[in-house]
Amino acid sequence: MPLYRQLYYRFQEAIATENLKPGDRVPSVRSLANELNIAKGTIEQAYEMLVSEGYFTTHGAAGTIVSKQVSLIPKISKQTIIKSHEKNNFFSQGREIEISPFQIGIPAFDLFPNKTWNRLLKNNLHKLETTIMAKTDPNGYEPLRQEIANYLGISRGISCTAEQVFITTGYSATLQLICHTLLKHGDLGWYEDPGYPFARKLLEHSGMRLLPVHVESDGLDISLGKKIGLNARFAVVTPTHQSPSGVTLSLAKRLELLEWATQQNSWIIEDDYDSEFKYHGRPLPALKSLDINDRVLYAGTFSKVIFPGLRLAYLVVPKSQVSQFQYSASYCRVLGSTLYEATTADFMNQGYFLRHLQKMRSSYALRYDYVKKALIELEDDLQIKPQIGGIQILAHLKHNMNDIKIAMKAKSHGLSIEPLSNWYIKNSSSKPGLILGFNNFSTIKETENAVARLALSIRS
Numbered sequence: 001m002p003l004y005r006q007l008y009y010r011f012q013e014a015i016a017t018e019n020l021k022p023g024d025r026v027p028s029v030r031s032l033a034n035e036l037n038i039a040k041g042t043i044e045q046a047y048e049m050l051v052s053e054g055y056f057t058t059h060g061a062a063g064t065i066v067s068k069q070v071s072l073i074p075k076i077s078k079q080t081i082i083k084s085h086e087k088n089n090f091f092s093q094g095r096e097i098e099i100s101p102f103q104i105g106i107p108a109f110d111l112f113p114n115k116t117w118n119r120l121l122k123n124n125l126h127k128l129e130t131t132i133m134a135k136t137d138p139n140g141y142e143p144l145r146q147e148i149a150n151y152l153g154i155s156r157g158i159s160c161t162a163e164q165v166f167i168t169t170g171y172s173a174t175l176q177l178i179c180h181t182l183l184k185h186g187d188l189g190w191y192e193d194p195g196y197p198f199a200r201k202l203l204e205h206s207g208m209r210l211l212p213v214h215v216e217s218d219g220l221d222i223s224l225g226k227k228i229g230l231n232a233r234f235a236v237v238t239p240t241h242q243s244p245s246g247v248t249l250s251l252a253k254r255l256e257l258l259e260w261a262t263q264q265n266s267w268i269i270e271d272d273y274d275s276e277f278k279y280h281g282r283p284l285p286a287l288k289s290l291d292i293n294d295r296v297l298y299a300g301t302f303s304k305v306i307f308p309g310l311r312l313a314y315l316v317v318p319k320s321q322v323s324q325f326q327y328s329a330s331y332c333r334v335l336g337s338t339l340y341e342a343t344t345a346d347f348m349n350q351g352y353f354l355r356h357l358q359k360m361r362s363s364y365a366l367r368y369d370y371v372k373k374a375l376i377e378l379e380d381d382l383q384i385k386p387q388i389g390g391i392q393i394l395a396h397l398k399h400n401m402n403d404i405k406i407a408m409k410a411k412s413h414g415l416s417i418e419p420l421s422n423w424y425i426k427n428s429s430s431k432p433g434l435i436l437g438f439n440n441f442s443t444i445k446e447t448e449n450a451v452a453r454l455a456l457s458i459r460s
C-alpha cells in the first residue's frame with residue numbers, strides 16, 4: 001500500500017477510535033514529515049484526501065483540525081482498518097519503497113513535480129465535474145486525447161486528430177485493444193528478438209503466433225522477417241530505441257518495413273515507449289510520421305514520462321480504423337480513472353509536462369555520463385555500446401558468463417538487474433548480458449557504489 005494511504009488509514013483509525021476528536025489539531029505537514037522521516041509531499045497527499053473526504057478542515061495559519069462534523073461520516077469499521085494495517089510493510093520501517101540500483105523502467109521520482117501534480121489532482125477532486133464523475137467516452141477523456149494529438153504533432157511528427165487517439169491503462173491494454181479489433185487467434189506476427197518479454201507474453205496468451213526476428217545494429221532484420229514470415233499479419237517494433245538493445249531502426253529499414261506492410265496489408269505496431277529521452281542531436285521522428293499508407297498503430301505511454309503507477313497510455317489508429325476501434329473500445333473497457341486523465345490533461349495543457357520532460361532529459365543525460373564513467377571499472381567484463389537515449393543500457397558480458405546467475409548474485413547485493421537472456425524468444429541466439437537502468441542515480445558517488453556492488457556480483 002502506498003505510504004500516503006497508510007497514513008490516511010492511520011488518521012481514519014485515530015478518528016474511529018476517538019484518539020482524535022472533532023476540533024483536535026493535527027500536526028503540520030512539515031513536523032510530521034520530520035517525525036516520520038518521509039517526504040512532505042506524501043503527508044500532503046494523505047491530508048488532501050482527508051480534507052476532501054471531510055475528516056479534516058484547514059484553517060490557514062491556524063493549521064488543520066479534525067472536522068467538527070466528523071461524527072456525521074458513517075463509522076469506519078475498526079476491523080477493516082486494522083486489517084489494512086497488517087499489510088503495511090513499509091511504514092514500520094519508516095521509509096518509502098526504495099528503488100533498487102539499476103532497476104529498469106522507473107522514472108526518477110526525485111525529479112517529479114509532486115506539488116504541482118497534487119494541486120492539479122486536488123482541483124479536479126474539488127470540482128468533481130460531471131464529466132469526471134460520469135462514465136466517459138470509451139475512447140478516453142476528450143481533452144486529454146486532444147492534448148496527446150497536439151503533443152504528438154509537435155514532438156513526434158505525427159499528424160493525427162483526437163478522434164484517432166484511444167486512451168488505455170497501459171501498453172498491455174493497448175495490445176489487447178489491437179488484438180480484439182484487428183487480429184484473430186493464430187495470427188502470425190514478427191517480434192523483435194531480443195524483445196520486451198511482457199508484451200510478448202500478452203500476445204502469446206492472446207493466441208498470436210510470434211516469429212522471432214533478429215535485431216541488428218541498425219534494427220530489426222527485415223529481410224529475415226520476410227524470409228520466415230512474408231505473410232505475417234503484424235510486426236511489433238520499437239524503432240526509436242529498440243528494447244532492450246537501444247539501437248535505432250535505420251531510415252532504409254523503416255521504409256522497407258512500411259513497404260512490406262503496405263504490400264501484405266499487414267499492421268505495424270510501433271511501441272514508442274521512451275522516445276522522449278534522447279540526449280544528443282535532434283529527436284528522431286516516429287515511424288508513424290512516415291506512414292502514408294496508414295499501416296502503423298502507434299502506441300505511447302505515460303509510464304516513463306509521468307509515473308508508471310498512473311497506468312495511462314494511448315494508441316493512435318489510422319483514420320480508416322477509428323469506428324472499428326470505437327466499437328471494440330466500447331466493450332473492451334481498457335480505460336482507467338477519468339480523474340487521472342483530467343489531471344494529466346491539465347498537466348500537459350498548463351505547460352508542466354514539457355517542463356518536466358526537459359528537466360528529466362537534462363538530468364538523465366548527466367546520469368548517463370555517471371554510469372558510463374563508473375562502468376569503465378568493469379571494461380574487462382562488460383562491453384557497452386554508446387546509446388543515443390533511453391533510460392537503460394545494455395551491457396554484454398564478455399566472457400560468456402551466466403547473466404541469470406549474476407542477476408541473482410546482484411540481488412543479494414541489493415541490486416535489481418535484468419538478465420538479457422530472459423528477453424530472447426529463441427534460446428539458440430541468446431547472448432548473455434545485463435540490462436541496467438541508470439536514471440535513478442542522482443550522484444556519481446551513488447553510481448560508483450552500485451557499480452562496485454555489481455563488480456562483486458560479476459567477479460564472485
Ligand SMILES: Cc1ncc(COP(=O)(O)O)c(C=O)c1O
Pocket residue numbers: 105169170171172196238243271273300301302303308312313
Ligand atoms: C518496451 C516497453 N514498451 C512499453 C512499455 C510501457 O508499458 P506500460 O504502458 O504498460 O507501463 C514499457 C514499460 O516499461 C516498455 O519497457
